[in-house]
Amino acid sequence: MRNHKTLLLISLLLTAITLVNAQKRRSNPIISHMFTADATARVWEDGRLYIYPSTDVAPSDGYTTMDGYHVFSTEDMITFKDHGEILHSRDVPWGVEKGGYMWAPDCVYKDGIYYFYFPHKNKDMVWELGVATSKNPASDFKLQGYVKGGKTFCDPNVFIDDDGQIYLYAVVGAKTYAAKLKDNMMEIEGEMVLQTGLDGHREGPFVFKRKDIYYLIYPDDYPKFNKMRYSTAINPLGPWECQGVFVDHTDVITMHGSVVEYKNQWYLFYHNGNLSGGKGHNRSVCFDPVYFNEDGSIQMVKQTLGVDLPTFHNAINFNEMFGTLPIGNYNKSDLKKQGIQPGAISSIQIPEGYVVECFEKNNYKGKVWKFEEDRIDLNDIGCSDIISSIKISKSKSENLAKNASFELATQAMVKYWYNRNFKPFARILDSTGLGYYSLQYKGKGDEKPKDLSQKVAIIPNTNYELSVQLKVEAGTKGKVIFDTNNVFDGSCKFELDANTKAREWVAFKGEFNSADAKEVNLRCIISPDFEGTGYWDNVVIKEK
Structure with missing residues (x-):
């Protein structure tokens, strides 16, 4: 029992140290x-x-x-x-x-x-x-x-x-x-x-x-x-x-x-x-x-990035930091004890591997918002200055794709998905998808359609499962496509047109063996004859 109490005390002290340290600087x-x-x-x-x-x-x-x-x-x-x-x-x-x-x-x-x-x-x-x-x-x-x-x-x-x-x-x-x-x-x-x-x-x-x-x-x-x-x-x-x-x-x-x-x-x-x-x-x-040595020489600078624990802020853009929270459940009283003001959270930083569930009311009641990525401005999804209780847990996701539901973007540029000039791709608010956003293409195709792509590191001679959700608006011509840039397209090229199904998400799934490949290029693209509006969401690639 004494050992258990000692371990608990150490855990609480480490948590307190983490919370204090989190307050010292912006990440x-x-x-x-x-x-x-x-x-x-x-x-x-x-x-x-x-x-x-x-x-x-x-x-x-x-x-x-x-x-x-x-x-x-x-x-x-x-x-x-x-x-x-x-x-x-x-x-x-x-x-x-x-x-x-x-x-x-x-x-x-x-x-x-x-x-x-x-x-x-x-x-x-x-x-x-x-x-x-x-x-x-x-x-x-x-x-x-x-x-x-x-x-x-x-x-x-x-x-x-x-x-x-x-x-x-x-x-x-x-x-x-x-x-x-x-x-x-x-x-x-x-x-x-x-x-x-x-x-x-x-x-x-x-x-x-x-x-x-x-x-x-x-x-x-x-x-x-x-x-x-x-x-x-x-x-x-x-x-x-x-x-x-x-x-x-x-x-x-x-x-x-x-x-x-x-x-x-x-x-x-x-x-x-x-x-x-x-x-x-x-x-x-x-x-x-x-830091400098006694002789004036400069020590190697240790570069830091992001936060170690979910971090909550009073203002948008991760300003006016309240503090951090480890895994656990926090009602109004608990949040106040941790220095986090209920009903005043406007942005949240979430490190990889964490899930943050935010509740409209105390004791985990009312509307709930579930996040696994940073939220720079909670106004966008309607929960700024509302959150009254929080649950934090570890994520069980094995997904190798980053920003898989297009939740993260700066100045409309979707993080990790690449094209120097991304238009007419756009990240849009979409309550029908997995998260709160989806990727949209609105316009016409051409002989060489533009894509938005992400390169994912894979292990040679390994079996993988690839899946995605696609959607097209009624009246759209051509196809919305998700593929692997011709490498594993035999089993993992997914296409949807309005004649097959419109205005509803359609889930696709395929498998491939990586052979000698160390990288796969995941592409959101449309057919050359495309004219209309198409969507992508919930990209998942994981070992089979």
């Missing part, structure tokens, strides 16, 4: 409602930490379509406020007419003015370093022109030393150049000089100073997925000495960020592709602590 990615990258973090006199990232638009046509700059800020590293857009290509009269080409920015403060630096191509398709200013850190920026002497450069970083001297660092041809800036913040003093000692340099320099050591961090040219290296110097213009990698790669090719101290802790801000499921042109800003 990655920290911006969940839009795609952002290349974050510069700054701390201003109001005591808040501000983030100035670039924006990956959706749908994206590569990095060329990046446009518009938002500002975000926090005072507790838990809730990050979106202050809205401060600048767009349409505000830049000297910029390229088609817009886009608004890459990694920076912002500094001098003599009561915030200076926002951004790279943008002019009408001759040559990079300029634009400058906008404001008396506020997150609004009212007015375009002032561009840096004189900075033509052909991008990825600006401005560093103000302890003595007030200002330095500009920027990139051309995968190399960083630097020079002093004049006091007007708009002109280079002298010439931009190549910075040496940046081994493997690719782009995105950021300079900071700590204990009389100057640090220049930069993404390297590591094949396929860039890592982050750093060099040090005793002078802000070098020469620099490369100290190696301090951030490993993420799930996208690019790596770009900044380092800042806030409330006696140093942090790295960077980006990954988690929000989009690894799509290289739709990235998401993250942060993690940075």
